[in-house]
Amino acid sequence: MxxxxxxxxxxxxxxxxxxxxxxxxxxxxxxxxxxxxxxxxxxxxxxxxxxxxxxxxxxxKSRAVVEHAGSVGVATLAAIEAAMTKKYSRKVTAVAKPNAALLAGLRVRVGSDLYESSVAGQLAALSASV
Structure with a gap:
């Protein structure tokens, strides 16, 4: 209904x-x-x-889901938390989530925003441009 x-x-x-x-x-x-x-x-x-x-x-909106292929350190998560907290002007907590499909790099999702710095994303962008 x-x-x-x-x-x-x-x-x-x-x-x-x-x-x-x-x-x-x-x-x-x-x-x-x-x-x-x-x-x-x-x-x-x-x-x-x-x-x-x-x-x-x-x-x-207050949670940054950090997808990664390899290991991600506590310092990296803290840096992402600090950067996202500054960007959104609100407390953002980073949470690590393994994703073998990324090959290498990171993908960060905060609410509906997506920030990607992964090999898989770069390959997808390259194949779309060709």
Whole structure:
């Protein structure tokens, strides 16, 4: 069932209540979920899905997923955290994720932004240009 306009607006308002100082607060999220459970608003499943999407998008903006083929050091992750925190003007946490398909190099995803410096990416760009 598609969410109606009121459900979308309520999900957005509940999401705004869940953010403190630019970060999603676990306590506030628990409070919002408790309120939803207690008050049983109209279209609760659609409301929860929309609310979840807002929260997940916000959390993804504060997380840098660093895909790598070989090993990545703690110093490298710290440097990526510092660079992304400076770029986005918010606390960004780097998380390492192995990806053998990269061959060599790194791919960093923050929210919907992608930064790539890998052999696989360079080969793909080269094959697209030929």
């Amino acid at each position: 598609a969410a109606d306009k009121q459900t979308k607006l309520l999900a957005k308002q509940l999401f705004k209540l869940s953010v403190v100082d630019g970060e999603v607060s676990a306590d506030r999220v628990a409070g919002v979920l408790g309120w939803i459970e207690k008050h049983a608003p109209r279209h609760p499943l659609a409301l929860l899905q929309l609310y979840h999407r807002h929260v997940a998008n916000e959390v993804a």
